[in-house]
Amino acid sequence: WLDRMSVGGSFNTQREERINQGGNGNPNASINHEPERTTVYGLQGLVTRLTPRQAISFGADAYFEGVDAPSFSENPTTGATSVRRGRIPDGATYRHGGVYVQDTLEAVPGKFQVDGSLRWSGAWYEAETSDSPLVGGEPLWPDDELDVSSLTYRVGGIYTITDGMRLLGSVSTGFRAPSTTDLGTLGLTGAGFEVAAPDVA
16 A cells, blocks of 8 residues: 655763853852753654645654753852753753645646645653752752644645746645753752743733
């Protein structure tokens, strides 16, 4: 039944670090180090059925993301270091993916082509207190999680008026799940103090 199939895997890792010294120019103020390494494993799959006038595909993708962010503060005078909460909780995880179907149909051969797609997308974020070091007997961040999902679509068509002249139209919706940075940069962090919009409301 299937005319074409593709399966893929991906691996990505990147590292960044912010080093900030506050104190309004005071050379003895603490130097904060916020290293982060984000590692993502991905899986993708697609199958397609072809006919003389139609191509219909079914696909899915999933990505598994983890963040290592062991932040610390350094005293430039003594060289002493102490653990602190970075921009994103150390050990936070993020999963996102979706399933979709897309179809292209030559409704009127050589004259009118229609296409459409439907996708369900989801994302899951989690930061656990058990991953936090203890400072003064207290963890640096609480348990936090968020699950979001959405169904989106696109419908369009191409009408050929004459050779070299076509009329195109489409209607679509979109969904952007909040990222690790959106969700992790809450509370007292190296970037200041941030509060989630629902809490403000």
